[in-house]
Every structure is written in C-alpha cells, then in structure tokens.
Amino acid sequence: MQSDPENHDPEKQMDSTVFQKxxxxxxxxxxxxxxxxxxxxxxxxxxxxxxxxxQHFSQTRSFQDELKELLHHYVGRPTPLFYAKRLSQFVNGAxxxxxxxxxxxxxxxxxxxxxxxxxxxxxxxxxxxxxETGAGQHGVATxxxxxxxxxxxxxxxxxxDIQRQAPNVKRMQLLGAQVISVxxxxxxxxxAMNEAMRYWVGAVEDTFYVIGxxxxxxxxxxxxxxxxxIIGEETKLQMIEQTGRLPNMLIACVGGGSxxxxxxxxxxxxxxxxxxxxAAGFGIETGxxxxxxxxxxxxVLHGSKSYVLQNQWGQISEAHSISAGLDYPxxxxxxxxxxxxxxxxxxxxxxxxxxxxxxxxCLKEGIIPAMESAHAIAYALEAAKDKSYNYHIxxxxxxxxxxxxxxxxxxxxxxxx
Amino acid sequence: MNRIEQxxxxxxxxxEKALVGFITAGDPDIQTSLAIILEMCxxxxxxxxxxxxxxxxxxxxxxxxxxxxxxxNKGANLSTIFELCATVRKHYDVPxxxxxxxxxxxxxxxxxxxHEAIQSGADxxxxxxxxxxxxxxxxxGWPDDKLSIIRLVAPTTPNERMTQIVSAASGFIxxxxxTGVTGSDGLQTSVIEQNVIKLKSLxxxxxxxxxxxxxxxQVRQVSELADGIVIGSAFERLIETNLDDPNLPKLxxxxxxxxxxxxxx
Numbered sequence: 098m099q100s101d102p103e104n105h106d107p108e109k110q111m112d113s114t115v116f117q118k119x120x121x122x123x124x125x126x127x128x129x130x131x132x133x134x135x136x137x138x139x140x141x142x143x144x145x146x147x148x149x150x151x152q153h154f155s156q157t158r159s160f161q162d163e164l165k166e167l168l169h170h171y172v173g174r175p176t177p178l179f180y181a182k183r184l185s186q187f188v189n190g191a192x193x194x195x196x197x198x199x200x201x202x203x204x205x206x207x208x209x210x211x212x213x214x215x216x217x218x219x220x221x222x223x224x225x226x227x228x229e230t231g232a233g234q235h236g237v238a239t240x241x242x243x244x245x246x247x248x249x250x251x252x253x254x255x256x257x258d259i260q261r262q263a264p265n266v267k268r269m270q271l272l273g274a275q276v277i278s279v280x281x282x283x284x285x286x287x288x289a290m291n292e293a294m295r296y297w298v299g300a301v302e303d304t305f306y307v308i309g310x311x312x313x314x315x316x317x318x319x320x321x322x323x324x325x326x327i328i329g330e331e332t333k334l335q336m337i338e339q340t341g342r343l344p345n346m347l348i349a350c351v352g353g354g355s356x357x358x359x360x361x362x363x364x365x366x367x368x369x370x371x372x373x374x375x376a377a378g379f380g381i382e383t384g385x386x387x388x389x390x391x392x393x394x395x396x397v398l399h400g401s402k403s404y405v406l407q408n409q410w411g412q413i414s415e416a417h418s419i420s421a422g423l424d425y426p427x428x429x430x431x432x433x434x435x436x437x438x439x440x441x442x443x444x445x446x447x448x449x450x451x452x453x454x455x456x457x458x459c460l461k462e463g464i465i466p467a468m469e470s471a472h473a474i475a476y477a478l479e480a481a482k483d484k485s486y487n488y489h490i491x492x493x494x495x496x497x498x499x500x501x502x503x504x505x506x507x508x509x510x511x512x513x514x
Numbered sequence: 515m516n517r518i519e520q521x522x523x524x525x526x527x528x529x530e531k532a533l534v535g536f537i538t539a540g541d542p543d544i545q546t547s548l549a550i551i552l553e554m555c556x557x558x559x560x561x562x563x564x565x566x567x568x569x570x571x572x573x574x575x576x577x578x579x580x581x582x583x584x585x586x587n588k589g590a591n592l593s594t595i596f597e598l599c600a601t602v603r604k605h606y607d608v609p610x611x612x613x614x615x616x617x618x619x620x621x622x623x624x625x626x627x628x629h630e631a632i633q634s635g636a637d638x639x640x641x642x643x644x645x646x647x648x649x650x651x652x653x654x655g656w657p658d659d660k661l662s663i664i665r666l667v668a669p670t671t672p673n674e675r676m677t678q679i680v681s682a683a684s685g686f687i688x689x690x691x692x693t694g695v696t697g698s699d700g701l702q703t704s705v706i707e708q709n710v711i712k713l714k715s716l717x718x719x720x721x722x723x724x725x726x727x728x729x730x731x732q733v734r735q736v737s738e739l740a741d742g743i744v745i746g747s748a749f750e751r752l753i754e755t756n757l758d759d760p761n762l763p764k765l766x767x768x769x770x771x772x773x774x775x776x777x778x779x
Contacts, residue, residue, distance in 0.1 A: 125647055135616055135643045137573040139668035139693055142675065281579060287570065294572040299694035301670060397617045397643070398570065410591040411621030412569040 126315020233265025310353025325359025540590025
C-alpha cells in the first residue's frame with residue numbers, strides 16, 4: 098500500500114551537473130521535487146507578500162548597503178578563517194581550517210539571517226518579530242535584532258530546550274524578548290516551530306515570523322540561504338588569499354541546515370566536496386537520532402516537502418541529539434536536492450564522538466565550540482586521517498559553546514569524563 | 515451527483531442550513547469514535563468531517579492537538595480510519611469529508627488514498643495545508659473527480675486569490691471565520707458576512723463557516739449568513755471532559771441535536 102515516489106519521479110534522476118544548468122528554487126519555491134508552500138490558507142497571502150517584498154527589497158541598493166554596513170559594524174563580519182595548526186598536527190593528515198562563525202555577534206552564524214530578516218520586516222512596516230528556537234542561538238539572534246531595531250519580540254522554545262539551554266533563555270530575556278515555553282509534543286525545536294506557526298496564524302497582519310533555518314515554506318529556504326551565503330563567500334576569498342586556491346572539502350553540521358547551506362552555496366559549481374554532518378544521537382541503530390537526510394523519507398513538515406523522520410503512517414518521529422540545535426526531524430529542502438543529486442554527501446556523528454571532538458578542540462585550539470559545531474569537527478577529524486597536508490578541509494565552526502555548559506556539567510560532575 | 519451536492523439541495527428545499535461536525539477519527543479510541551459518530555448521525559448531523567490525526571497539526575488549537583494525540587496513542591492510522599469510514603457508510607448516507615494534513619496522505623500514496631477513500635464511502639477531502647499552488651501532484655494522481663476537493667478561504671485571502679481558489683474547489687467552500695487556529699475565541703459576524711457576500715458573487719458552491727464556532731447562539735447567528743456551520747473543537751472539548759463517561763456517545767449526540775436545531779430557519 099505504501100507508495101514510493103522515489104522510483105518514478107523523473108526529477109530524482111537529476112545529477113550534480115543540474116546546478117550548472119539551472120538555479121533553484123523555481124518561482125514557487127521548488128528545489129526539484131522539494132520545497133514549496135504547504136500551509137493553511139490564512140498564511141498563504143502573508144507568504145506571497147513576503148516573497149514579493151523580499152524579491153523587491155533585496156534587489157535595491159539601499160537595502161544591500163544597509164545590510165552590508167550592519168554586517169560589518171554590528172555583526173563583526175568578515176569572521177576569521179583560521180588554520181587550526183595543532184588540531185591538524187594531532188590528526189596528522191589533511192589541513193583543517195575553521196570558519197569562525199562563533200566570533201560573530203551573539204556567538205553564532207544565526208545573526209547573519211536575523212539581521213537580514215529584521216531589516217526586511219522594517220522595510221515592510223512590521224513592528225513585531227516572532228521566532229522559534231532550539232539551542233536558543235536563533236532566539237538570541239532574533240531578540241538581539243529586535244532590540245536593535247526597537248521591535249517587540251516573542252520567542253517560542255520547547256520546555257525541554259529551555260532546561261538544557263538555560264543561559265540562552267536568560268540572554269533573550271535580558272534583550273527584552275518574551276520567551277514562551279512550549280509544552281506540546283516532544284517539547285523541542287519541532288514543537289516550538291509548530292507553536293510559532295500557530296501564533297503567526299492569529300497575528301499575521303502585523304507580525305513578521307523570523308524562521309531560523311533553511312526550512313519552512315517558500316520563501317524562507319531561499320531567503321535564509323541567501324542571507325547565510327556570506328559565510329561561503331567569505332570563505333572562498335579567505336581560502337584563496339591564505340592558500341592560493343579553493344579548499345578540497347567543506348564540512349558543516351546540519352539540523353535544519355542553515356550554516357551548511359550558507360557555507361556550501363557559493364561553492365555549488367566548484368570542484369569542492371560538500372559534507373553535511375547530521376546528529377546520530379545515541380546511535381543510528383537505537384532509532385534515537387536526528388539523521389533526517391541519512392535515514393528519513395520524503396514528507397511534508399513545517400510548510401515544505403523534504404526528508405523527514407516519520408513512521409509508515411506519515412506521523413513525525415521524535416528526533417534525538419545531545420545538541421538542541423540539531424535535534425530536529427526535518428531538514429531544509431535544498432539539502433534534500435543536494436543529497437539526491439549527490440552534489441553533497443551527508444554523514445552522521447553520535448553524541449559520544451561529538452563530545453570527544455568538543456573536548457579536543459577546547460584543548461588543542463583554545464576554542465569552546467557549540468555542541469552542534471562539534472559534530473562537524475568530529476567528522477573532519479575522521480575525514481582528515483587518510484589525507485595529506487595539502488588536502489584542505491574547511492569546517493564551519495557555526496557557534497560557540499557557552500550555552501552548552503549546563504548539559505556538560507551536571508553539578509560537579511562533567512560528562513566529558 | 516455526489517452526496518455532498520444532494521445534501522445541500524435537500525437542505526435548501528427544507529430551508530435548513532448544514533451542520534458540519536468535525537470529529538478526530540479514533541478519539542478516544544476507534545470503537546468509541548464510531549459510537550460517537552453514529553449518535554451524531556442519528557441526531558441529524560448533515561455532513562461528517564472525519565479528521566485524520568497528525569502528529570504536528572499546525573493549524574489547530576490545543577483542543578484538537580490533544581484529541582489527535584489521544585487518537586494516535588490509541589493506534590489510529592489510515593487503515594483503521596478507512597474501516598471506520600466504511601462502517602459509518604453502512605449505517606448512514608451522511609456525506610463524509612476526510613479532513614487531513616497533507617503528510618499522512620502523501621506518505622500513504624496519493625493514488626491508493628483515492629481508491630481507499632472511494633471504496634470506504636468518503637465523498638470529499640479537505641487538506642488544510644495544501645493550497646491550490648501545490649495541488650497538482652494530488653489531482654494528477656487521481657483518476658477522476660469522484661472525491662470533492664473542499665478548499666479553504668481565509669479572512670486574509672485577497673479577492674483575486676478567492677477567484678483562483680473557488681475555481682479549483684468542489685463540494686463546498688470552507689470559509690475560515692477569523693485569523694487564528696481552530697477553537698480560538700471571538701467571532702466577528704460582520705467579517706463573516708462580508709466574506710460570504712464576496713464568495714457568493716464568485717461561486718455557486720455552498721459556503722460553510724468554521725473555526726471558533728462553539729455555542730448554539732453562534733450557530734444561529736452564522737446560519738443566517740452562510741449555507742453551513744462547521745463545529746469541531748466544541749465537540750472535541752466535550753469528548754475531552756467526558757472521557758470516562760460510558761454515556762459519552764449519547765452526550766455528543768445530544769449536543770449535535772442542539773446545534774442542529776439552531777440551523778433551522
């Protein structure tokens with residue numbers, strides 16, 4: 098009785114050369130068979146308005162200049178790209194470079210997107226911002242730009258995430274945002290997004306929904322990717338400046354997938370290997386993981402078609418990861434297309450390996466990474482092993498790890514051992 | 515002519531408005547759900563909206579979220595729901611509209627879903643998160659148009675878009691009474707009236723109003739404006755507060771009769 102759209106969908110036959118011939122998404126937000134807009138009618142007019150406003154303003158000189166100015170003087174861009182010498186010596190293989198998004202204002206790449214969306218909200222005359230958050234980094238980045246632009250702000254956060262990312266809750270409150278605890282479902286990012294969408298349905302006329310990843314209905318996946326692609330653009334220039342050539346491989350963690358998409362996109366037609374690292378949680382075999390691209394199936398969640406973790410009846414499964422930012426059973430639709438066309442490869446790293454990498458980079462480079470980014474580093478350590486030093490790998494260090502101290506130290510006990 | 519059309523013609527002749535009742539299939543369990551539906555039909559329900567529970571119902575308020583969870587926890591799935599639908603069909607001629615989020619249908623398979631729905635006696639579908647823009651996949655996968663596709667129009671829908679939506683609709687138009695999720699408070703009859711008038715100028719299809727209608731008085735008010743009234747959260751709330759009452763099906767039946775009375779001119 099189960100249908101298998103994968104076998105007879107001609108678009109699934111596309112290969113990686115498709116990106117040289119056409120750009121994605123199409124007018125309706127489709128990345129091949131993925132993406133689109135699957136929302137209730139109340140929200141459709143708002144999404145159409147947002148799409149038109151985004152297309153219009155993002156092309157204007159004044160918007161681009163203002164955004165550039167803010168990214169430079171407020172966010173602190175460009176962020177450094179840095180050769181991780183001791184880490185590279187330790188693995189004794191490929192050379193590892195770190196893109197330091199943890200050094201952006203608020204401590205993660207999330208602000209690249211929130212400042213763009215808030216500027217757009219201002220141009221559209223919206224006075225209130227709402228957002229969902231998992232690890233709290235997107236919530237903090239949204240609360241920050243709301244304060245900066247003088248807007249009201251509500252952040253929806255699962256009650257489980259509120260517990261494990263307590264410092265970020267305090268930061269959002271200091272920045273004047275109201276943090277709304279979400280008790281439904283799994284009490285994590287998925288449910289925070291459900292609740293933010295429900296709230297938006299009732300407040301759509303004056304409220305701008307700042308989605309934090311390359312997920313959600315069109316135009317969010319393309320808009321968020323375009324606000325985040327500055328990561329890859331800078332990386333390209335910095336690698337050429339520092340090494341005289343393009344890197345061989347890019348590695349980034351993937352929850353919804355915004356830091357990965359931002360890093361990958363400017364390299365999409367370059368001879369560079371793209372690796373997305375999902376969370377394997379307790380281990381793929383336990384079923385408690387968040388490896389949506391690796392082990393999910395096609396479905397519709399949060400307004401777009403992509404890979405999702407679900408049961409045979411199309412009910413969404415619970416994801417698991419030590420990292421709240423990766424603990425999500427969906428993924429951005431453009432990643433689904435990158436996977437099917439084999440332009441990018443998706444792998445997974447479990448909680449244990451992520452913790453090991455976390456500890457290693459603290460000690461070898463003096464950098465406390467976000468637990469999300471530690472997944473990317475863990476895979477980079479594996480990938481670097483059998484390669485020579487002139488193989489260059491860039492890892493997106495998407496955020497800093499201060500927010501994770503609560504889960505790492507329970508009382509006096511450290512789970513790092 | 516399918517059962518939905520026939521029902522509206524009959525109601526029109528009797529000068530009645532349609533009482534459309536939404537029930538989450540399998541809440542609190544499949545057997546009780548069937549008993550509830552049969553009592554509702556007996557009490558004069560005009561159209562049954564059979565809700566297919568989904569784990570992430572983003573258009574629904576807390577009452578229907580909890581009812582979906584109860585149904586899923588008791589193992590409701592499309593296979594048991596089609597059986598439920600077929601059993602109702604054996605007893606009553608009431609039109610049945612399957613109300614769903616897109617994902618459970620999509621994962622089941624668009625074409626198998628169509629055949630199973632027809633076979634179990636369903637008359638239409640209402641897919642809350644499938645706008646006309648994304649419907650191509652569905653209509654291309656369906657062999658004919660025996661299943662009506664009921665479309666939603668919201669207070670935020672601009673005029674040109676209304677035209678586009680009604681041209682892709684069949685059965686009836688579901689007018690969302692207000693911006694908000696199901697079961698939220700506050701009914702603005704003036705807004706409903708304006709939108710009904712607009713829609714009437716665009717389509718011959720009957721217009722049913724839903725979201726946030728929960729009292730007999732509200733049913734009476736909306737009956738003066740539209741062709742039908744959809745009640746969902748009010749029934750589900752009653753289920754939720756009487757879960758342990760062996761008389762639960764009868765309670766819902768009595769409430770249905772109350773609402774039905776308010777739809778008579």
